[in-house]
Structures are given as C-alpha cells and as structure tokens.
Amino acid sequence: MSEIDIKRISYLAKLKLPHEKEEFYSNSLKDIIKWVDNLKKIDTSETEPLHNVTEKTASIRNDEINKSNSVDDVLNNAPDRAQNFFKVPKVVE
Amino acid sequence: MSNNWEMVIGLEVHAQLNTSSKLFSSSPNQFGSEPNENVNFIDSGMPGMLPVINFACIEMAIKTGIALNFNINKYSVFERKNYFYPDLPQGYQISQFEFPILTEGFINIDNEGNQKKIRIERAHLEQDAGKSIHDIDPKFSFIDLNRVGTPLLEIVSYPDLSSAEEVVSYMSSLRQVLMYIDVCDGNMQEGSLRADVNLSVRKKGGELGTRCEIKNLNSFKFIRQAIEYEFKRQIDVIESGGKIEQNTMLFDTSTGETRAMRSKEFSHDYRYFPDPDLLPVNLTQDQIDKVKTSVGELPQAKLDKFIKDYNVDKDIAKIITTEKQNAILFEKMISETDVKPKFIAAWLVGDIFAFIKENNLELSSLNEKTKDITDLLKLVSEDVISNKAGKEILPKVLNGQGKPSDIVKELGLEQVSDSSELEKIIDETLIGEEENILKFQGGSDRVLGYFVGKCLKATKGKGNPKLINKILLERLKK
Helix, strand or coil: CCCCCCHHHHHHHCCCHHHHHHHHHHHHHHHHHHHHHHHHHHCCCCCCCCCCCCCCCCECCCCCCCCCCCHHHCCCCCCCEEEEEEEEECCCC | CCCEECCCHHHHEEEECCCEEEECCCCCCCCCCCCCCCCCCCCCCCCCCCCEEEEEHHHHHHHHHHHCCEEEEEEEEEEECCCCCCCCCEECCCCECCCCCCCEEEEEEEECCEEEEEEEEEEEEECCEEECCCCCCCCEEEEECCCCCCEEEEECCCCCCCCCHHHHHHHHHHHHHHHHHCCCCCCCCCCCCEEEEEEEEECCCCCCCEEEEEEECCCCHHHHHHHHHHHHHHHHHCEEEEEEEEEEEEEECCEEEEEEEECCCCCCCCCCCCCCCHHHHHHHHHHHHHCCCCCCCCCCHHHHHHCCCCCHHHHHCCCCCCCHHHHHHHHHHHHHCCHHHHHHHHEEEEEHHHHHHCCCCCCHHHHHHHHHHHHHHHHCCCCCCCHHHHHHHHHHHHHHCCCCHHHHHHHHCCCEECCCHHHHHHHHCCCCHHHHHHHHHHHCCCCHHHHHHHHHHHHHEEEEEHHHHHHHHHHCCC
C-alpha cells in the first residue's frame, strides 16, 4: 500500500487539519484502505467493468427550454450578491 | 537562435454546441443574456438536482463524428472531474474520460497548396463553466453562471501540427466543418470556439521535448502570436542551459507574451470517476443512422463540385465555400438561371461581397433577391448592358429598388447592339480620318483604340464595345 500524503488529501478535500491530528487521520485512512483492499482478493480478470449498478441506459430529454425559476430564486441561495451577480472572495489564477 | 529547432503541437478545441437548451438542464443555451438569467437549480449546483442528457447534444456529437471520420462509440460514460472554483458550484465538471463518444478521427488540411492529414485522438462531451469577473471589485469576484452547463464538444488532436500556419489552417478547417454541419456557430469572439495549444520543441527529427499548454485562445491572431512567442521562449530556455517545466500558460493579449499561471500549492488532481447521477449512454445503430442523413454536403465536397462541375476557379471557389451560407446562395443563383456559374461566381465574390461588406449586411439578406441578381447578370452576360452599367445598377437591385430590366430602361443604359445602327455611326465617325486609316493599314494598332473610343463617344457610351470592335475591323481592313 502506498504512503498517505495527508496534507495533500486535506488540501484536495478542502478540510483544514490541525497538525497534531495529522497522524491520527493518516492512520485511520490507512486502516480504511486496508479494509477496502480486501476486494483485490477477487479475481476480476474476466469481468467487464461496471459503470452503474442499474445496467440501464441513460434517460434523455428533447432539446427544449423550460424556465422554471427567476434570477432571484437562484440568487436567494447565494452567500452574497452584487446586483445580479454572485459575490465571492477573490479567486484569480 | 539556431534554426534547427522545430515545434510539435497538439490542439484541444472546445466547440460550444448550438442547442436551444443546456447539456444537462432545460435552461436556455444563450450568449449575451443578463447575468444569471439562464440559471436554474441544476446549473447552480443545488443539492438533489439531477442532470438529464439533452439528446440533441448526442446527435451533434454523432454528426461531428461522421464529418470528421471518427469511430462513433455506442457506449460512452459521463464522469466527474473534480474542479473547485466558484464558476462551477457543483464542485466538479461533468465530462467524458475513459469512454468518450468519439475516438480516432482525422481531417485533411490545406496549407498553401500542401495537403496534410491531421489525426484526431478523441472528442468528448462536457459542460462549460460560468464566468468570473475580477476587475469590478478589488476584494471580490463576481460570478455569472449563465454559461454553466453549455454543451461543449472537446476535440483533441494528436501532436501532428508543426507550425503556426498549420494550426490556423487546422482550426479554420474544423470551424468550417462544424459550421457546415450546423453544430457550432463558430463565433470565436463570443467564445463559441476556443483552443488550448500544447507545444513542445525539439531539434529537427529528435526526441519530443516537454510540452507547455497555452490555455483559452479565442482568435486566429492570438493563436499565431502565442505559438510564435512560446516557440521562441522554449528555445531560449534550452539554449541558455535551462529545462522546460511542464506548465499551464496564459497568453497575455496586451503584451503578446505567454506566462505560467500562478503555480498552485499542489498540482491539479482531477480524480475522475463515473457520475452516479448519469447512466452510461448506449446508442443503437438506428440512432446513429438517423443522424447520418442530416450531415449534408461537407466543405471539401462542395469545393470539388464547384471546381469540377461548375468550372469555377479554385481561388474563387475557396472563397465561396468558406462559409456555408455563401455556398448555399451561390447554388441557389445557379439553379435559377442559365448564366454560367463561373460568371456568377466572379460577380459574387467581387461586387456583391463588396456591397455586403460596405453596408454591413448579412449575406442571408440577399436570399430573397437572388432572382433579381441573376436577371441582372443575364443582361450583362448577353451584352444587353455593359459590364460597367451592370456594376452601376447592382446596388439598386440589391437595395430592392426595382427589377433590373426596369432600372435599365429607366436609366437608358441599354447597349446599342443593333449592327446596322452601329455601322451607320461607325461610317460617320470614319469620315475625314483617311490619314489615320492609312496608319492602321500600315500596321499601327494603336489607332484602333482611338477609333473605338471615338465610336463609343458617338454612341454616348451605349454602343456594344465588342460589336463596335468587330465592325471597325471589317471596315478598316477594306
């Protein structure tokens, strides 16, 4: 099993992890992965990958416009707004 | 800089599909609306909302597959690509990864007369993100989610391109095909078609170098500038002993330079996995065959037809086939008259295009006037009026100021093509010109021009020049 880069994982998950908890979570994750790795015992060399358990095909819709809400309905859920824009802390690449 | 370097380029082209509604929601797929006007709870990533595929997007992908010689995969899977920015609130982009709808296509490009086959690795469907506006407020970004969920077809080429010219030729050929099959409006300024350029350099014939990706170029000019700058930059780095780092670059349109995007704490980790909200797409042969009938004639086929069947010069045929609406208008005109296509073509790319450009019109505004245009061209081709008179009348016809034959009569522009009438005028003109006639008979051709001019003047410019020439020669040679 590969080493766990707990700093990277907390970054990707957008979770702030106190330094003293890093080892604890690192070990917990290792245990989880060890348990999941049990699946590797099954021989799947003859099995087609399954992308969805229902084995049905995607439902589709026709190309039709349906406006069911107003701008305000959507912006009412925003943490902050400016006129009709969502207003968020600056993100620049 | 030594000149034994070459560039190796692959392109990722994002084409917005011109559907009415979005890829997974029923919101309008429309450019230029008021901020957040076209956003519903699916687009804004509200919990519990379920995406449903717009089948028109699948059909457009199939159409593109046929036009660009792809394998059309009956089985394809939508996956989640982790992406954590406010312009896509659901936290991931729905895209296709391991099982894209199209694989292994190609397109032939023409680079200054040389044909080259550019292989295309894949094309897949995905959603576009919204727009962030950073320059209104120093501390905040403003977000407009109208573009969220706009259907994109991402077309990924192999690294088969080796110059800025080839890239531009590839991109414009793609654009032309996508517009012909009516899946993308091709408007690069509005972002309907944009490209990411992957470029590396190597010594001619040597091993591939490390590539950099220049993101989001939305004009042919910027593509060319970015490639030329990045090519030189990479060579400079290597020649001064440095190493190219695999980087994502931005192109600064104001300076014409590329620069690395602010490096993030950690590199991207997309962690693709099949989207549990969307079942795999299983297409039937029947669904694919149905689309086949709607592909229509492709640009190359039209070009060949215009050159071979209609006898139009290659350069002119190319101009006409650049855009589908030009080609359609041309074919409509041909079907309505017995004037030679070659003659129509010359007028179309000449005075008619010039009129459209001068008056800032769409060519489609002439759709209802093609019969009047061809009637006018018939008058010219049959020498009823002169070429010059035709050019004079054309704007009036295009402005809808009357039937060509009426305008001709009204302005008295009909040419005198009655031989006996012309003979009379010519005979009168030659009176007292014995000296010049002798000069002509002595071998001075220049005198002929003088006589033609004099006769034309005598007809007040209405004499048919060809006929005047003919009669004059007969008279003078006596």
